[in-house]
Structure formats: C-alpha cells, structure tokens
Amino acid sequence: MEGQNISDVIERYLKTILADSEHVEIRRSEIANLFDVVPSQINYVIKTRFTIQNGYMVESKRGGGGYIRIEKVNLLDDVSVLNSLIKVIGNSISERDAVSIIQTLYDEGVVSRREADLMVVAIEKSTYSISDRQLENALRANILISLLNRLRYES
Amino acid sequence: MEGQNISDVIERYLKTILADSEHVEIRRSEIANLFDVVPSQINYVIKTRFTIQNGYMVESKRGGGGYIRIEKVNLLDDVSVLNSLIKVIGNSISERDAVSIIQTLYDEGVVSRREADLMVVAIEKSTYSISDRQLENALRANILISLLNRLRYES
DNA sequence: CATTCTTTGACTAATGTTGACTAATATTAT
DNA sequence: ATAATATTAGTCAACATTAGTCAAAGAATG
Structure with a gap:
C-alpha cells in the first residue's frame, strides 16, 4: 500500500x-x-x-x-510526432533546421498556417538580435522545445 | 474562487x-x-x-x-493603438506585462486561443533559462514585438 | 550503505494596502 | 487681474500579505 x-x-x-x-x-x-x-x-x-x-x-x-x-488539462494524441522532433532538437538548433521542423508540423496537420507563421517568428535569428551564434542556437532550441511541449495539451 | x-x-x-x-x-x-x-x-x-x-x-x-x-480601446480598427503598444514594450518588458498584451489580443479576437497560448510560451521566463533579468526582458521585448508585427499581415 | 524521496525553514519575490506628501485645476477674495 | 484657498488627482515609500526557491537534514527504499 x-x-x-x-x-x-x-x-x-x-x-x-x-x-x-x-x-x-x-x-x-x-x-x-x-x-x-x-x-x-x-x-x-x-x-x-x-x-x-x-x-x-x-x-x-x-x-x-x-x-x-x-x-x-487534456493531453493530446500527437505526442509521438512531438517526441521525436524534440529529440532531434537537443540543446541547440539552427534557424534552418528549426524552420523545417515547423514545416513538418504544418505538413502533419499539427498546427495551422498562422500558428506556424508565429512559431517561425519566435525562432528567427532576426528577432533575437544576439550576436553569439552558440547562444542563439541554444536559445532557439529552448523556445522551440517549449512551443512543441505546449502543443501536447489544450487548456 | x-x-x-x-x-x-x-x-x-x-x-x-x-x-x-x-x-x-x-x-x-x-x-x-x-x-x-x-x-x-x-x-x-x-x-x-x-x-x-x-x-x-x-x-x-x-x-x-x-x-x-x-x-x-479597440485594437482592431485603431492602428495607433498597436503602435503605442509597441512603444510601451520598447526594448524591455516583464513577463506579466507581456502576458497582459497577449491576453488583450485574445480578448479582442485578434488571435485564437491556441495562438495566444503559443505566444505566451514564447515570452515566458521559464522557456528562456536565462538568469540575467535585463537580458531576459530585452529578449522578451524583441520576440513580442516581432510577433505583433507578424500579426499585421497575412501570409 | 548508498541513493532517492520527503520534510523543514530561512530567505526571496511578487502583489496588495495605506497614508503622507505633492501637483494640478477651479473657485473665491482682494 | 492676481492672490489665496479649496478641491480634486498623482506619486512614492513603508508596510502587509501572500507564494516561490533552495539547500540542508531526515526518512525510506533497494
């Protein structure tokens, strides 16, 4: 017991x-x-x-x-796609790779066009204005993973 | 309650x-x-x-x-409000204020619930894992402004 | 016995409440 | 007109009231 x-x-x-x-x-x-x-x-x-x-x-x-x-909250079923994508990201990711992950989410029907657009903005180099490339890639990884995790459930 | x-x-x-x-x-x-x-x-x-x-x-x-x-004030038909919002953000904004802005966008019907949720994740302190408060607020300002500007047009 | 989980409390942070003092505007007296 | 006074709102800092963090100590587990 x-x-x-x-x-x-x-x-x-x-x-x-x-x-x-x-x-x-x-x-x-x-x-x-x-x-x-x-x-x-x-x-x-x-x-x-x-x-x-x-x-x-x-x-x-x-x-x-x-x-x-x-x-x-309700956990959603798209979890397996998200899990494998998160694994790919790790703790650092380039803008190019991040965009292709978001593209995949859109192709898979996990997010809408507009949601994908917003996600892209959130991972673009141009929005960060950070000169250190490593820091930039690490930050992008954090943000992208958080976004993906948010897609696991609805409030 | x-x-x-x-x-x-x-x-x-x-x-x-x-x-x-x-x-x-x-x-x-x-x-x-x-x-x-x-x-x-x-x-x-x-x-x-x-x-x-x-x-x-x-x-x-x-x-x-x-x-x-x-x-x-109405965000939808008042362009100057969006501008003043961006002015308020400047180059630094707290998580609390940022969440307020996103909440308002949702209340005004500018973004969907899910879009708002994703935006919130993108500005949360917990996603950044940055200890420097000033850096954190500056980054948040950059990201939020980029997101707002992205809402000005459709793709 | 080593490792992980739980319990505790000192310190920190965020938010709310209060009142003394200040500033702006209107009204009245000279 | 101008000055004095009355009537409002604004600011700011002290204090009050909550929750969060973290690390050390204790308990349970294998």
Missing part, C-alpha cells in the same frame, strides 16, 4: 477535489495548516505530482488574496 | 460598467468610499489593470470637478 507519507495524502486530497471539478484553487497556508506541514511542502507536492506531464497546469498569484490554482 | 482582494473587486466593478458602455468616468474619492479604501488605491487598480497593455486608455483631471475616465 502506498501513500504513507504526507505528500501522498495531500496529493490524494487535491485529486479528490479534481475528480469532481475541472480545477481547484487553494490558499497555500490553509492547506499547509490543514495537514500541519510547512507551506513550502505544498510547492513540493505540486512540483512532483501536478506537472504538465501528468495532465495538470498550475497557476498562482502572490500578495493579498493570493492563490494556487491547479487545472486538469 | 479567484479575486479575493479588494483591487480585484474594484477591477470587476469597473469592467462591469465598461461591458455596457465604451467608457466610465469616476470621481476617485467616491469609488474609494464605495469600497472603503484610500483614494490612492484607485490609482493602484488603474495602474495595474487598466493599462494600454490591457486595452484601456485613462485620462484624468484634478481640481474641482476632477475625474478619472477609463476608455476601452
């Missing part, structure tokens, strides 16, 4: 709520109090159990009236 | 009025009284929630008969 530690208990508590509603909004300190743990434990639970890979999206606000909101 | 702080409440109040009319004109002290806050809180609400990034323009007058007037 798993679920002996408090993080698992908190996870179950939140997922019970999420079984009925699409999202749950909490006050960090309240939940921490409820389970008698330090507030940052809530962050730990969220970081390890409510990731986008698990189908959850988290948004929060600090300050008075602050909150943490966990939302269930 | 989101929006537990008084600033959010005041924001909703004003936006409810703006849902019906193109503009709202208030007396600062009256609104402050209505919600039992100090007058300068109204300035805070306006400064954080009714910026040009959010699609609003504010004008005011002091002295007897003074007022604050909030006007909803």
Whole structure:
C-alpha cells in the first residue's frame, strides 16, 4: 500500500477535489495548516505530482488574496510526432533546421498556417538580435522545445 | 474562487460598467468610499489593470470637478493603438506585462486561443533559462514585438 | 550503505494596502 | 487681474500579505 507519507495524502486530497471539478484553487497556508506541514511542502507536492506531464497546469498569484490554482488539462494524441522532433532538437538548433521542423508540423496537420507563421517568428535569428551564434542556437532550441511541449495539451 | 482582494473587486466593478458602455468616468474619492479604501488605491487598480497593455486608455483631471475616465480601446480598427503598444514594450518588458498584451489580443479576437497560448510560451521566463533579468526582458521585448508585427499581415 | 524521496525553514519575490506628501485645476477674495 | 484657498488627482515609500526557491537534514527504499 502506498501513500504513507504526507505528500501522498495531500496529493490524494487535491485529486479528490479534481475528480469532481475541472480545477481547484487553494490558499497555500490553509492547506499547509490543514495537514500541519510547512507551506513550502505544498510547492513540493505540486512540483512532483501536478506537472504538465501528468495532465495538470498550475497557476498562482502572490500578495493579498493570493492563490494556487491547479487545472486538469487534456493531453493530446500527437505526442509521438512531438517526441521525436524534440529529440532531434537537443540543446541547440539552427534557424534552418528549426524552420523545417515547423514545416513538418504544418505538413502533419499539427498546427495551422498562422500558428506556424508565429512559431517561425519566435525562432528567427532576426528577432533575437544576439550576436553569439552558440547562444542563439541554444536559445532557439529552448523556445522551440517549449512551443512543441505546449502543443501536447489544450487548456 | 479567484479575486479575493479588494483591487480585484474594484477591477470587476469597473469592467462591469465598461461591458455596457465604451467608457466610465469616476470621481476617485467616491469609488474609494464605495469600497472603503484610500483614494490612492484607485490609482493602484488603474495602474495595474487598466493599462494600454490591457486595452484601456485613462485620462484624468484634478481640481474641482476632477475625474478619472477609463476608455476601452479597440485594437482592431485603431492602428495607433498597436503602435503605442509597441512603444510601451520598447526594448524591455516583464513577463506579466507581456502576458497582459497577449491576453488583450485574445480578448479582442485578434488571435485564437491556441495562438495566444503559443505566444505566451514564447515570452515566458521559464522557456528562456536565462538568469540575467535585463537580458531576459530585452529578449522578451524583441520576440513580442516581432510577433505583433507578424500579426499585421497575412501570409 | 548508498541513493532517492520527503520534510523543514530561512530567505526571496511578487502583489496588495495605506497614508503622507505633492501637483494640478477651479473657485473665491482682494 | 492676481492672490489665496479649496478641491480634486498623482506619486512614492513603508508596510502587509501572500507564494516561490533552495539547500540542508531526515526518512525510506533497494
């Protein structure tokens, strides 16, 4: 039987709520109090159990009236194409290769023409105004991978 | 439930009025009284929630008969608004302000939900993995401006 | 026993609230 | 007209209220 530690208990508590509603909004300190743990434990639970890979999206606000909101999202089926493309990118990619990946996404029907156009803008050398080529390629890889990961689900 | 702080409440109040009319004109002290806050809180609400990034323009007058007037501006048929938006971005912009701009584009029907989602990913701090804040904000400005300019035409 | 996962708390960051002081405009008195 | 006064809004910094990060210590696991 798993679920002996408090993080698992908190996870179950939140997922019970999420079984009925699409999202749950909490006050960090309240939940921490409820389970008698330090507030940052809530962050730990969220970081390890409510990731986008698990189908959850988290948004929060600090300050008075602050909150943490966990939302269930729908994972899509195009995942296999995305996985192999992400593998190709690695941690550095040229503009030319990036454009061809986006072209592939368009050809495969994963993105619309307009979405592809926007993605291209986001990876173009001319928008970055960075002179260091290595930095440029690394940044492009980060952005492209983030874009691809975003295509895995809809909010 | 989101929006537990008084600033959010005041924001909703004003936006409810703006849902019906193109503009709202208030007396600062009256609104402050209505919600039992100090007058300068109204300035805070306006400064954080009714910026040009959010699609609003504010004008005011002091002295007897003074007022604050909030006007909803239309991105679609007002070219100058897009220009002033780009001017606001300049060569540096925070993630928060950038998200506001993209949210406004979505609200105005300029971009689809999915396009907006992709744009947000392209300006998020977490995708860049840059520790230097100034560099991060400068890069974000470049990318956002490029994206906005791309929206000016169809391919 | 080594490794990974969990728990804790000190420090940081973001956002919201308040009030004293300033600035602009209008009104009234001289 | 001009000066004094009244009536508005603006700015800014201190303080309050939340959440986030990170690394060290402890517990569980294999």
